[in-house]
Amino acid sequence: MEAVLDVRDLRMRYGSADVLTGVDFQAHRGEVLALLGPNGAGKTTTIEILEGFRMRSAGEVRVLGVDPAHGDERWRAGLGVVLQSWRDHGKWRVRELLAHLRGYYTCYQQPWQVDELVTAVGLTEHADKRVMRLSGGQRRRLDVAIGIVGRPKVLFLDEPTVGFDPEARREFHDLVHRLSDEDTTVLITTHDLDEAEKLADRILILAGGKVIADGSADALSRQMATEAEVRWTRAGQRFVHSERDATRFVRELFAQYGEEISDLEVRRASLEDTYMSLVREFEEVAR
Amino acid sequence: MTPVTTAVRAGLRRGLIELRQTMSTAQDVVNFLLPAAVFLVVMLFLRQVPVKDAPISVGAMSLPSMLGLNVAFGGLLAMAQTLTAEREDGTLLRAKAVPNGMLGYLIGKIVTISGSTVAAVLVLLVPGVLLFEGIGLTSLGAWLTLAWVLVLGLVATMPLGAVLGSLFTSPRSAALVMLPIMGLSVISGIFYPITVLPQWVQLVAQCSPIYWLGLGMRSAMLPDSAVVAEIAHSWRPLETFGVLAVWAVLGLVLAPVVLRRMARRESGSSVAARREKAMQRIG
Ligand SMILES: Nc1ncnc2c1ncn2[C@@H]1O[C@H](COP(=O)(O)OP(=O)(O)O)[C@@H](O)[C@H]1O
Ligand SMILES: [Mg+2]
Numbered sequence: 001m002e003a004v005l006d007v008r009d010l011r012m013r014y015g016s017a018d019v020l021t022g023v024d025f026q027a028h029r030g031e032v033l034a035l036l037g038p039n040g041a042g043k044t045t046t047i048e049i050l051e052g053f054r055m056r057s058a059g060e061v062r063v064l065g066v067d068p069a070h071g072d073e074r075w076r077a078g079l080g081v082v083l084q085s086w087r088d089h090g091k092w093r094v095r096e097l098l099a100h101l102r103g104y105y106t107c108y109q110q111p112w113q114v115d116e117l118v119t120a121v122g123l124t125e126h127a128d129k130r131v132m133r134l135s136g137g138q139r140r141r142l143d144v145a146i147g148i149v150g151r152p153k154v155l156f157l158d159e160p161t162v163g164f165d166p167e168a169r170r171e172f173h174d175l176v177h178r179l180s181d182e183d184t185t186v187l188i189t190t191h192d193l194d195e196a197e198k199l200a201d202r203i204l205i206l207a208g209g210k211v212i213a214d215g216s217a218d219a220l221s222r223q224m225a226t227e228a229e230v231r232w233t234r235a236g237q238r239f240v241h242s243e244r245d246a247t248r249f250v251r252e253l254f255a256q257y258g259e260e261i262s263d264l265e266v267r268r269a270s271l272e273d274t275y276m277s278l279v280r281e282f283e284e285v286a287r
Numbered sequence: 288m289t290p291v292t293t294a295v296r297a298g299l300r301r302g303l304i305e306l307r308q309t310m311s312t313a314q315d316v317v318n319f320l321l322p323a324a325v326f327l328v329v330m331l332f333l334r335q336v337p338v339k340d341a342p343i344s345v346g347a348m349s350l351p352s353m354l355g356l357n358v359a360f361g362g363l364l365a366m367a368q369t370l371t372a373e374r375e376d377g378t379l380l381r382a383k384a385v386p387n388g389m390l391g392y393l394i395g396k397i398v399t400i401s402g403s404t405v406a407a408v409l410v411l412l413v414p415g416v417l418l419f420e421g422i423g424l425t426s427l428g429a430w431l432t433l434a435w436v437l438v439l440g441l442v443a444t445m446p447l448g449a450v451l452g453s454l455f456t457s458p459r460s461a462a463l464v465m466l467p468i469m470g471l472s473v474i475s476g477i478f479y480p481i482t483v484l485p486q487w488v489q490l491v492a493q494c495s496p497i498y499w500l501g502l503g504m505r506s507a508m509l510p511d512s513a514v515v516a517e518i519a520h521s522w523r524p525l526e527t528f529g530v531l532a533v534w535a536v537l538g539l540v541l542a543p544v545v546l547r548r549m550a551r552r553e554s555g556s557s558v559a560a561r562r563e564k565a566m567q568r569i570g
Contacts (some may be wrong), residue, residue, distance in 0.1 A: 050553075076384075079384075083380060084377075084559065086558075088381060089378045103297040104386050248406035
């Protein structure tokens with residue numbers, strides 16, 4: 001099966017600053033990918049190159065089999081981009097705006113019915129309001145609705161939940177899961193690990209211009225948390241030891257001291273610990 | 288339907304929706320009617336003041352000139368300002384994210400701007416014809432002249448407005464284009480006959496479409512005897528057509544290039560950066 005997103009050795013340089021130095025990843029149909037990384041890691045740069053809004057410096061990029069730098073309007077119809085609204089289309093009514101934007105897709109594919117879409121994003125009660133009368137959260141739902149109105153095959157969201165309250169965030173997560181059930185491929189950027197874990201089938205961690213980890217949240221915990229901390233008490237004394245192969249170490253410990261050992265604890269660094277130390281490291285380099 | 292006809296239709300609908308929105312927003316209607324009302328009142332006071340050496344009042348002469356100026360303001364200023372404003376607020380980026388959205392957006396803008404310019408012309412024209420002596424649109428020829436000057440004027444000014452709007456990145460800097468255009472309108476024989484100005488100023492004014500829009504409107508609406516207040520005592524219809532057509536061609540050649548270049552640069556982060564700047568300005 002052909003990958004929906006196929007990125008190989010993507011490089012981006014602004015002036016003399018190398019922001020991306022060889023990014024590689026693929027995404028398949030219906031996958032939800034989170035591009036996770038500290039601020040300034042190049043997430044927005046990456047997603048805008050995939051959206052065809054920005055020219056890359058080098059590398060191979062295919063979105064739906066097409067190079068975004070040369071994507072035509074038919075290709076564009078297969079993409080959904082969720083943009084952060086501010087005060088655009090303020091005088092338009094929600095339903096009117098969705099119906100209008102829907103119209104552009106009809107010659108390519110079957111877009112959402114406006115009423116269904118309005119219900120799906122939870123704006124039924126506000127469908128006849130002017131956009132400028134919506135609350136911040138309602139506006140963001142409209143942004144999502146606009147992004148998906150054409151039933152895109154691939155959906156891009158750049159830090160979509162900034163400014164969401166916990167409830168809006170949960171509803172948003174539900175919506176994304178529903179979209180991926182319908183075979184939409186979703187690429188989300190975030191600097192929030194918690195969000196990435198909740199949303200994504202796969203997490204890509206972007207740091208230092210490269211994808212330094214790629215896998216499910218579970219796989220990443222195993223892959224990245226290499227050292228474990230082993231603590232125990234023997235002869236009234238507390239010991240702490242850092243160890244790669246904690247299982248072997250503990251086996252040997254018991255072989256040697258047997259019942260003298262008590263209060264044994266093995267703690268693997270969580271993905272969060274690893275990510276946080278990564279962010280700290282990255283921010284120190286940046287400074 | 289082909290994608291292009293789909294987008295053209297969507298654009299026409301977009302223009303009509305935006306026109307209806309403007310007409311049903313109280314603030315917009317006031318913004319629209321107030322200047323016209325103020326102008327009419329001022330001109331009513333000048334109804335008895337004759338233009339030097341011409342059988343017509345300053346009020347009657349200014350009315351058609353003002354119609355011409357309205358067309359120029361609509362095509363140049365309104366176009367430039369909505370374009371920069373909608374670039375800042377992300378309307379344009381949304382259009383870019385939709386298949387053929389830019390085409391639809393532009394057609395929508397053309398409809399909105401033409402529609403509101405025609406409305407602005409009517410708002411002055413109807414009371415003007417009733418209130419001012421000497422203003423008449425009694426012959427078919429007069430109506431035809433009015434029509435072609437209006438249409439050609441829009442074709443000449445809207446692409447230029449779009450070019451200006453693409454060159455500025457914030458509505459604030461776009462406000463700067465107000466200044467030269469205001470300056471031009473002062474020397475373009477809108478408020479008094481151009482012939483009272485020094486020769487070189489007349490030459491400058493005759494390079495801009497504003498002067499010719501005023502002249503074209505006067506030629507349609509004023510009695511022939513009023514021609515004595517014009518340069519060379521002539522309505523110069525051929526020259527009017529020629530200069531406006533040159534601007535139209537220039538604009539139509541430049542606008543697609545400039546608009547495409549501008550659109551290519553739009554992205555989520557460029558809109559976010561502008562939004563942040565604007566927020567700082569407000570906050
Ligand atoms: N248009 C640009 N010109 C120059 N530098 C840029 C531009 N856009 C982004 N950068 C720089 O590239 C780096 C990555 O930015 P970005 O992709 O926005 O990161 P993220 O979205 O992960 O926070 C930052 O250091 C930023 O300053
Ligand atoms: Mg970013």
